[in-house]
Amino acid sequence: MNRNLLAFAVAILLLTACRQQENAGQLRSINQCLQHSNVVMQMDIKLYDEAIVEKLKDPLTHGNAEIWGPRVAMIKKRVDSITGLIENLKIDLLKQSDSLRKANAPIVEQLYDINGKGNELVNKLAVFKESIPAIFRVNDFFDQPYLITDLKRDLGLILDSIPLLLGYRDSLSAAQRSIYKKKWMEESFAGNNSLLTMMQLNKIENEVLVTERSLVSYFFSKMPDVVTCGLRRQPHPFAIINSSYVKSGQTVEITAGITQIVASCQPKITINGKEIKVNSEDAAVYSFRAIGKPGKHKIPVLIDFYRSDGEQLRMTKNIEYIIAEK
Structure with a gap:
């Protein structure tokens, strides 16, 4: 987890440094780094999914897996919807830009248009982040006050640590959310060429996957560790x-x-x-x-x-x- 986050942080710092320089070679290298980080993250998440399936089959671990597994499934459903949209956007971008050889592509403008694809993307991201407290379903444990306290504390820590839509909270008013989304689209895509747009899409996908892994690993930790080692080996x-x-x-x-x-x-x-x-x-x-x-x-x-x-x-x-x- 730390290695993936470090790669992500380095990539973002380099992106900030290189954006104005328009050094295509460096930017392509950073883009490849982001793509590799995303693949590694997806592989790691897949291992958690496979281990949970095994826990559901095992009578010794079925009980806890039945409690926490559905939460992981809800996360996966949200993430699959987002990453599916991102992959389609990347394919359209590659087609319209002749595999990033053309600096400009029509889809880039759509990504910071309030009525375009960017609005669809940021809305999906917002719905995902807003749904995290509901996925925790803290009230399911009304008869376990100590567990409720722990879950509420951990939920707050996770929301503070994930990179997805920094600063976006449930407490924002409808007007504030609208302003946030418009600003997010402009900061993410306005003025970008095709290569920078591809990098931003990969960066956003990375933020989604980091968030998914943080949540999945947390819920997985709620399942018995005694069998986990055997499964993970x-x-x-x-x-x-x-x-x-x-x-x-x-x-x-x-x-x-x-x-x-x-x-x-x-x-x-x-x-x-x-x-x-x-x-x-x-x-x-x-x-x-x-x-x-x-x-x-x-x-x-x-x-x-x-x-x-x-x-x-x-x-x-x-x-x-x-x-x-x-």
Whole structure:
């Protein structure tokens, strides 16, 4: 968690420093950092989701998982709606800007128009933040006053620590909320070129994911820890691509590996028919140039490994990407 937040903080500081300089190389590097941070965050959240599913299956942990799991599901529903919108905005931006080669794109103006896509985005963010107290459902524990006290305290701490819509509170009047949203859209998108707009969308997505992880990890901590270690030590395979919408000739990377890796896993990772050795970070990285006709393409990934109980497993996955129209 700390490493992800540090990467996020560094990226924002660099964004502030570079914005006026318009150094495209630096900005693209920062954008890639944000994209990588988002992927890592999503992988970590997925592990929590998988562990909760296992807890629901286990009679020893089912009770607590049944209490706190639905709260995690509510968070996921809100976040999926937001990230889905952001991904669609990024795809539209790439199409309209010729994969960020054009400085201007019509969608940029829509993002700071009070009646445009930016308004839809900030409204979703606001609804998510406003719903956090309701997701806690403190009153469910009316017969446990000490727990209610703890939950109210922790809720306040979480709301103060998350980066989502800083300064936006339930206590704001309708007029104040309207002013806040308009100012947020202008500060986030007004005057941006295509590259800066993409960075802002990735930054906003990062803020949403940091918020999601903070909430999910908190509710997960309310489930018994005695079984958690065993679940978290089990290896989980993953395979991700650094960009799913690329231009012809662009270099693309696929990263695959196993979380919670130990020597007994004995992983064998094959990407696009080629066995790839894991690096010092226990991940296999496969680079290639996106060559072919515009449209959807697939790269097959196979991960063979052993669980801690000795069972041999295989994960197969087709990584999809789209080559943009010229």
